[in-house]
Amino acid sequence: MKNTELNSYLYETIAAGFTQQILSAVLITGDKLPSVREICRQYKVSMSTALQAYYLLESKSLIRSVPKSGYYVSYTPQTNALPNQSNPSLYIGNENTSDIVSKVYDGISSDHIMLSLGVPAAALLPLPKLNKALTHALHTLNENGSGYEHVLGNPKLRRQIARLSSSWGGKLTENDIITTAGCTGAMLQAIIALTKTGDTIAVESPVYFGILQLALSLGLKVLELPTHPETGIEIEALKTALRKNKISLCLLISNFSNPMGGTMPAEHKKEVVRLIEHYHIPLLENDMYGDLYFGHDRPVNCKTFDESGLVILCSSVSKTLAPGYRVGWLTPGKFSAQIRQVKFAAAISSTTLTQEAVADFLERGRYESHLKKLRTTLNHNCLNYMEAISKYFPGETKVSRPQGGFMLWVELDAKVNTARLYDQTIKRNISFAPGRMFTLQNQYNNCLRLSYGLPWTDQINHAIKTIGSLIR
Template sequence: MTIPDSQKNEYLYERIAAELEQQIQSGLLLRADKMPSIRNICTDYKVSMSTALQAYYRLESKGLIRPVSKSGYYVSYVKKFPALPSQSSPSYLMGKEDNSSLVSKVYDGISSDHMMLSLGCPSAELLPVAKLNKSTVQAIHHFRESGTGYEHIQGNTKLRRQIAKRSYVWGGRLEEDDVLTTAGCSSAMTHCLMALTKHGDSIVVESPVYFGILQLAKSFGLNVIELPSDPRTGIDLDALKAILKKGNIKLCLLISNFSNPMGGTMPVEHKKETVRLMEFYNIPLLENDMYGDLYFGTQRPVNCKAFDQSGLVLLCSSVSKTLAPGYRVGWLTPGRFAEEIRRIKFATSISSNALSQEAVAGFLEKDRYENHLRKLRTTLQANSLHYMDAIMKYFPEGTKVSQPPGGFMLWVELAPKVNTALLYEQAIKKKISIAPGKMFTLQDQYNHCMRLSYGHVWNKEVEQAIKTLGKLAG
């Protein structure tokens, strides 16, 4: 079996691993089946033993196969997933619930000696800390004034160039002048909302939605309309069409890839149609794509921005979920609203952090980022399988769990009798932190749901924490 010429630019071991993974997940290779020998892989794919071993190491790191001494590799993956959570069904009325105290309680409870399954960022053990340190030192030595001076309002030129180059992966074809850097993705969304909305305006979001978006919208006095969302395909497109037709919508804010917290990813056709709707009604789309690089398949999903011809799609992202949460390096594409948003940035922050931007730019420039992402994606996919397996094993029967094809969030739906805000109180006493479902809405819903982060190194302590949660939920 020869790898096609069109795929020569990809790592051979990744192609082999992907093909074998497909056979495992489709059921052609079942649990306890013996995998082809390394020698057979070399012969079938016409590759070296080193390449064949790399492919198997990749499958092993994902928890799909396991080595048996003096015998070879065997399938360890079980093709059995929990049921998916229900499609959400929020009211179209503006939510009046106040979840601020619950959000504050959960995040005030952050502690280094707790199992923080509530945190929306990968643990430091999964990040290239030593290489980031090296990149920061190099930035200090080579950057003008050692990074103590103000950066240009548009942001670090090298960083913007790297972001523009990476956009070609998803068909963005950005230029460096299309990009404005910010102090993280939240800062990017803040600039956009300040420039495009005013107190009393109505915006559309999917439901459930990242609580930071809800808190931000409330702080600006915006009316938030939550729309139904599917755990696989994201926002309900028919509901979006219906609400836009009614009028009086100022802006749409969507997480198109691996939404937080449910994990849905809008199909390509949905993204195209969403952009068409925005253009038809002349409504800006604020697209949050912080998780797009954390895909588990063979190709990064595209953004809505890829289909934007009118400058109405404002893409926001950062390295906070993939590389360095504390560096606060983010960016946005302001499109036709560039002047307004630049003025907002200047008025609120004057400049982004010069040193951290230069450090991240250097990291991206030397291809360290893509190497890191390959390892991180592999680990996160393995973690998602470990979590789902543990939840099925330890949680009450009937528990439903999302199955995101990327990112690091699981949306868990328990029996209606369970109150996850109370479950949080019980869990935190055992030094386990979760994110109750109530945090992700301004309506009276999701009281029996929770978000769990699998952005940790999988070990016995994590498994024990999930086991404890399962007992508490029972």
């Protein structure tokens, strides 16, 4: 291992240790941290490495520097309890929520503080470098990028996606990947290929509203299953559902789920793969948020443990790099012929220019550097958003504790109706996502989702304070 890689690992390890002590209240606001020289002696590292560890903690707003005095803890851990594990009814829900979804997304405006949008702010994206990559693609592609791609997608992009799969234990090749128009395009093509009208799919609850809208538009039935805010779908509930119901497809967001933010432990992912293999039911795994982890290592996914080809992994750069480029992909596994046929019938090929631009960005090694900065910023945002909720919302408020991604799930007193609350906040140019959007059943009316993809500012602090005041 090179010295630079070793130093990088050491300063992150030191910072992670202090982070854990602060978040578990072993260290509390006002406590003085060891001096830089003490860190050097204790961990046997250089002054530069010790300072990097403290700079990283500062960037997350966990500590502050006091001139001529040292470093002090500045973050107070939130005291809010976790939201309850969901408990949806076991009947097939069919209460269409398209009206409330349309209300929220028709209200998108540059004048509003969009805490409802599940995408990173443009300020967090490497737009100048992406523009250069797009210009380069325009000048180097045959026919200036105006021609069709191969039905599987841009070969260079597929090679880069295959290379990055090693971060979660994947052993993909470019031929294992089909590019799509974003992750939604990937899910749509897989669902069309593997289901027919009237079939039942099993999902987490609450679940991303886009999945519900897709299912309804294709005439599918949706079985919502109990989900824990930290560990994802309840395995026993999934076992029972597979045993008692005729399910055609399971669809899960295994890492930093939308909207709850939970991550299935690796053991649960192994068990899910074992279950689908036993019942021979395909799993469509959405892993758009997996690269946005706050810890030291990227979490694995269900595809990591797939040996049968039943797991179809789908992802995109929409949540990490360029939402509007609509560059996504999937690994079709044993269903390659069916999904390839659907893609050809629906789109013939993916967008040429944006695929090439993303491929160029990845090939030059810029993606990993960008992700590192983005993860640090999102972690910083998450801590500040949670602290503001703890400060401004009623004391009985429950808040999720995601370890990555950029979604917070907030559970309020049962008397609060967040759809009506939205009507009040939007008049003040503040938008959030009411919990009712994330189910086809009459539940989560007292919940809401906040995105911390917007940089932390006084304006954001005031917006959260305003929501809290309206709740009170």
